[in-house]
Amino acid sequence: MPPEQTARPASRPSRTARIERIFDHAADTRSLFLAPIDSRALRFTPGQFISIVIPLAGETRNRAYSIASSPDRDREADGLSPDATFEICFNRVPGGRGVDWLFERVVGDTIDFTGPFGAFTLDTPPSVESIFLADATAIAPIRPMVHRAASSAHAPIVLIHAAYSADHLLYQAEFEDLAGRDSEFRFEKIIAPEGAIYDRLFAECERRWIRGDSNRARRIYICGVGKGVIRLRDLFRQNGYERRSVLYEQW
């Protein structure tokens, strides 16, 4: 029989945030705007995530949710006022009890979390062309990364956002607006049947950045669900891109 007492190594301080606002992007995709109750802004690097402590009957689960908003530093650069509130964005998953719990939260509820965590980050705008590839909600960590990449004079940036329907292409207007203002930023959309999203992304990347030229100095950022992310990683790494230039996060 397992012992009752749980042994704990160095325990990590958790924080609490109140849900200030809820926004539904689509029937199955939602953003929560979270304000730390100690009013201390969460300091993070674009691309990082928080770990939410989800209480289920008789147990807790830790689930990662990327911070979909930008740190204050980037907000200020965009002329927005500093704001301790940050955003997470998530979608329903068949049988997903953790995310179902999140969908049950209402404005005013509190959430316990730790973090920020994660090394899938972009701190300084890359000096070489950067390619961002995101599948539906996996735009969440990419969104602040793109804003940071475009925050000062920068090399070309391409963002390809793929999803199975237009309403799962989140923050479209924002990226279109950025592309309208910034001639070095290109925003491209792919709408494909769910099972074909990664095939389309793979074909597009292979055509343009593998067969299309011999430049292997780009930075690649990939985020999505499942093995398709690993296929994309391998496409770049096995065709001359340096391992450290191909960053990815698989959910």
Place this chain on the structure above:
Amino acid sequence: MAKLRVIFENGDPERVIEFDPAAAPFHHDGRPGSILDILLGHKIHLEHACGGNCACTTCHVVVKQGLPKLSEAEEQEEDMLDKAPGLTPTSRLGCQAVIEDPDAEVTVMIPRFTINLVSESESE
């Protein structure tokens, strides 16, 4: 029965778990039969901020005995470990390293700090 001995760098008393690898999964996070899965299934806390998805390194363990008894690290684990402070030649991610051999005897040490605790305090 396989045996997993757990030493805590923070000085907590060590624990020994005897288990049947064929009975995995023991919990629901990390690879079935992984060190994380075994520990959580036996009510021993190991941090797993990303839910056991090879995206954080909070489950970093240092293998003191039985390294060859663990599943081989895949590229994704190597990529994450690259970023773990206190990395040793026998470091593994608890959510990825699986014990399959029913006669395995493995000892792991759970370090006091991980990359994310460091980056969190740096971010403050």
